[in-house]
Amino acid sequence: MVFVLLCGSLLISSCVKQSRGFALPEGDIEQGKATYKRLVCYECHSIPNIEWKGGNDNLKIHLGGEVTAPKTYGELVTSVINPSHKIASFYNQKTSTEGGLSKMKNYNEIMTVQELIDLVTFLQSEYQVVSPPTSYTPYY
Ligand code: HEC
Structure with missing residues (x-):
């Protein structure tokens, strides 16, 4: 009985923790833009x-613009600190090395966490979410 209660409360507390999710503190768009320039991201x-x-x-890989699903900062952080993570799904000889790794530079040793936060805030602000095109005709 005690065991069941213990397991139950552990389960609930882990659910509560999970619902808070992954959250970055608010970043600064202008600082992020400056970091983007300083780290020469515009090279690619x-x-x-x-x-x-x-x-x-x-x-020349375009960032920002219209997307049909919002870019979460989880995705953006992953793209910056672990660029090879997504590569398998769109393996491309031009953007990856022969070993299948991203050609994107690794900034993990030179970028501060604050710079990463600001960079992601800046990148996120460059995406506009639009409805996907649809052939559905609504009735009026
Ligand atoms: C040497 C080239 C190169 C540089 C420099 C570079 N990137 Fe990339 N980046 C890539 C390539 C190639 C991809 C696409 C495939 C991948 O993930 O490797 C990419 C993908 C991305 C994506 C994901 C795009 C998407 O639509 O999913 C983001 C975000 C990104 N880069 C941000 C940055 C930022 C910020 C910097 C500067 C700190 C930077 N990159 C510097 C090559 C580069």
Whole structure:
């Protein structure tokens, strides 16, 4: 009986904890933009209002713009600190090495956590969520 109660309360408390989810403190868009420029992300990425200047691989991957599902900061943080995580699903010889790793640089040793927070806040602000196109005709 005690065991059942103990398990039950453990289960509930773990659920409560989970519902808080992963949350970053609020970041600063302008600081994030400055970090984006300082770390030369524009070498491989284009984003509205920051000119793309191609690097060695001449990669031009667009960031920001219209998306049908919001970019969560979980996704954005993953893209920045673990760029190879998603690569398998869209394996592409131009954007990945022969070993299947992302060509994206790794900033984990040089970026502060605050810079990451601001960067993600800036990136997130560059996406606009739009409804997906649909052939559904509503009745009026
Ligand atoms: C040397 C090239 C290169 C540089 C420099 C680079 N990236 Fe990337 N980035 C990539 C490539 C290639 C991808 C796409 C595939 C992948 O995830 O590796 C990518 C993907 C991303 C994505 C995910 C895009 C999406 O639509 O899912 C984000 C966000 C991103 N980069 C942010 C950054 C930021 C912020 C910086 C600067 C701190 C940066 N990148 C610097 C090559 C680069």
